[in-house]
Amino acid sequence: MLERLAPALVTVLLILLWEGLVHALDVDPFVLPAPSAILAALAAKGESLMGAFLYTLRVTWIALGLALVSGVGLAFLIHRSRLAEAAFLPIAVVLQVTPIVAIAPVILIWTGVEEPERALVIIAWIVAFFPVLSGLLSALHAIDPALRDLFRLYGAGSWATLWRLELPAALPALLSSLKVAAGLALIGAVVAEFAAGSGTSQGLAWRLIEAGLRLEIDTMFACLVLLSAMGLAQYALLGWLERLVLRRRGLLRP
Amino acid sequence: MEAGQLLLRLEKVGRRFGTSRAAVEAVDLNVPEGAFVTLLGASGSGKTTLLRLIAGLDQPTEGRIVWRDGSPPPLGYVFQSPTLLPWATVAENVSLPLTLKGRRDPEAVARALAAVGLADRADARPAELSGGMQMRVSIARALVGRPRLLLLDEPFAALDEITRDRLGALVQRLWREQALTVVFVTHSIPEAAFHATRAVVLERSPGRVSTVIDLPEPRERSRTSEAHFATCARLAEALALTMGEEDADDAGESADA
Numbered sequence: 320m321l322e323r324l325a326p327a328l329v330t331v332l333l334i335l336l337w338e339g340l341v342h343a344l345d346v347d348p349f350v351l352p353a354p355s356a357i358l359a360a361l362a363a364k365g366e367s368l369m370g371a372f373l374y375t376l377r378v379t380w381i382a383l384g385l386a387l388v389s390g391v392g393l394a395f396l397i398h399r400s401r402l403a404e405a406a407f408l409p410i411a412v413v414l415q416v417t418p419i420v421a422i423a424p425v426i427l428i429w430t431g432v433e434e435p436e437r438a439l440v441i442i443a444w445i446v447a448f449f450p451v452l453s454g455l456l457s458a459l460h461a462i463d464p465a466l467r468d469l470f471r472l473y474g475a476g477s478w479a480t481l482w483r484l485e486l487p488a489a490l491p492a493l494l495s496s497l498k499v500a501a502g503l504a505l506i507g508a509v510v511a512e513f514a515a516g517s518g519t520s521q522g523l524a525w526r527l528i529e530a531g532l533r534l535e536i537d538t539m540f541a542c543l544v545l546l547s548a549m550g551l552a553q554y555a556l557l558g559w560l561e562r563l564v565l566r567r568r569g570l571l572r573p
Numbered sequence: 574m575e576a577g578q579l580l581l582r583l584e585k586v587g588r589r590f591g592t593s594r595a596a597v598e599a600v601d602l603n604v605p606e607g608a609f610v611t612l613l614g615a616s617g618s619g620k621t622t623l624l625r626l627i628a629g630l631d632q633p634t635e636g637r638i639v640w641r642d643g644s645p646p647p648l649g650y651v652f653q654s655p656t657l658l659p660w661a662t663v664a665e666n667v668s669l670p671l672t673l674k675g676r677r678d679p680e681a682v683a684r685a686l687a688a689v690g691l692a693d694r695a696d697a698r699p700a701e702l703s704g705g706m707q708m709r710v711s712i713a714r715a716l717v718g719r720p721r722l723l724l725l726d727e728p729f730a731a732l733d734e735i736t737r738d739r740l741g742a743l744v745q746r747l748w749r750e751q752a753l754t755v756v757f758v759t760h761s762i763p764e765a766a767f768h769a770t771r772a773v774v775l776e777r778s779p780g781r782v783s784t785v786i787d788l789p790e791p792r793e794r795s796r797t798s799e800a801h802f803a804t805c806a807r808l809a810e811a812l813a814l815t816m817g818e819e820d821a822d823d824a825g826e827s828a829d830a
Contacts, residue, residue, distance in 0.1 A: 463654075463656060465652045465653070465654060465656040466656050466658070468625075468630050468650075468652070469650070469652070469656055469669075470673065471630060472628060472629075472630060472648075472650050473669065473670040473673045473674065473718075474673060474674065475673045479673055483658075483669075483672070483673070484658070487658070487660050487661075488658075490660075568660040569659070569660060569662075569698035569700070570659060570660055
């Protein structure tokens with residue numbers, strides 16, 4: 320019981336300590352606003368920040384959806400065909416190893432001039448897609464060769480093997496890679512908004528920069544709080560989904 | 574046993590992987606209809622390779638496999654491990670060979686489960702079963718399509734002795750009741766002696782047939798009879814012939830290591 324409460328207790332204690340120290344040491348609010356000030360900023364700008372929150376959330380989840388579809392599709396293609404592996408895997412790796420901050424401006428120029436949201440989605444997708452691909456690829460490689468023999472023995476075609484063996488076998492890895500991908504999609508969206516700069520994006524990251532430029536440090540922190548709340552919420556949601564699916568399939572002890 | 578009709582015949586069968594030494598070479602082997610053939614050999618004697626060639630999971634690079642009816646009959650295969658789908662129930666696992674052919678036959682599944690004594694565990698998941706039970710599911714799956722030929726690849730190697738004997742008795746019963754032809758790969762001398770109507774001893778590197786011993790049939794299957802021990806002794810002698818002194822040294826070294 321105490322173990323379950325510990326994280327919440329420690330968090331509350333740290334916030335109280337923060338609040339107390341800011342007042343006791345009379346810390347300048349430009350340096351570090353008190354939690355109460357951040358809360359006040361959240362309340363005051365709640366409506367406009369919520370709009371920004373939804374904007375960033377939308378970009379993140381569209382990118383995550385694209386990463387899911389493209390990552391799964393490409394993983395199966397690469398797993399089936401050496402040619403596809405030779406053709407696509409290097410590109411995927413290049414996209415993965417090149418820092419996204421460096422790619423972002425190029426993509427913004429190519430695709431974001433009239434439609435900034437499109438560029439944001441593409442950038443977030445690039446970051447989110449690789450863990451889906453690599454997680455799924457290693458799950459497909461890890462399938463017991465005897466199970467593949469079994470399917471071959473009983474005359475299973477390519478589709479039957481995909482549907483009855485490969486997809487179900489890769490499902491746990493897919494669900495856990497989605498958790499990672501969701502976090503990365505959010506990072507990608509934030510980086511993209513940073514790179515996009517003024518006037519083009521209405522997301523949380525842009526509001527954060529803007530508040531910084533205006534020295535509204537409490538609003539900056541409010542944006543930060545919302546961003547980590549978003550990250551936490553989607554991690555929790557996908558974790559819940561993962562446990563639900565695995566339990567239904569008998570892969571997790573109830 | 575009566576020289577029944579041959580179900581299949583291996584003629585000078587060889588399998589070479591790449592340019593390395595052949596896994597099996599020039600294997601001649603007759604499998605009579607209704608026989609219980611055990612393939613006994615040390616590791617590296619190509620037992621599993623031979624079984625995979627018979628199953629059609631692999632193709633010989635030399636020689637050929639001749640089937641009485643021109644093509645293989647329906648066959649069931651039991652792997653070294655249970656190889657069950659962990660997300661599927663016992664019944665779904667057993668049904669897999671039918672499902673993959675687009676068939677649904679709950680009665681056949683129930684029959685196969687009853688034959689291995691798991692009728693009451695149809696809805697369980699593999700993880701809820703013991704290793705021996707999982708192996709029985711695997712046997713039920715091999716039986717569900719009413720095979721004429723059952724191939725088993727060291728199926729009980731990972732199980733404890735008592736479970737192994739029980740499952741061995743189960744396979745014996747199924748062989749008789751369902752008029753199967755069985756090819757059973759093992760490295761256990763008592764197992765080969767207990768089951769076989771024809772015991773084949775393979776030598777290694779490359780795998781070749783060293784000795785074929787035909788055992789009288791029908792006979793009482795006992796693990797404690799004098800006849801059983803006599804067969805064990807014959808097989809042990811034949812197996813020792815396939816192992817040179819080098820091998821004995823190897824064994825000594827690996828035991829020290």
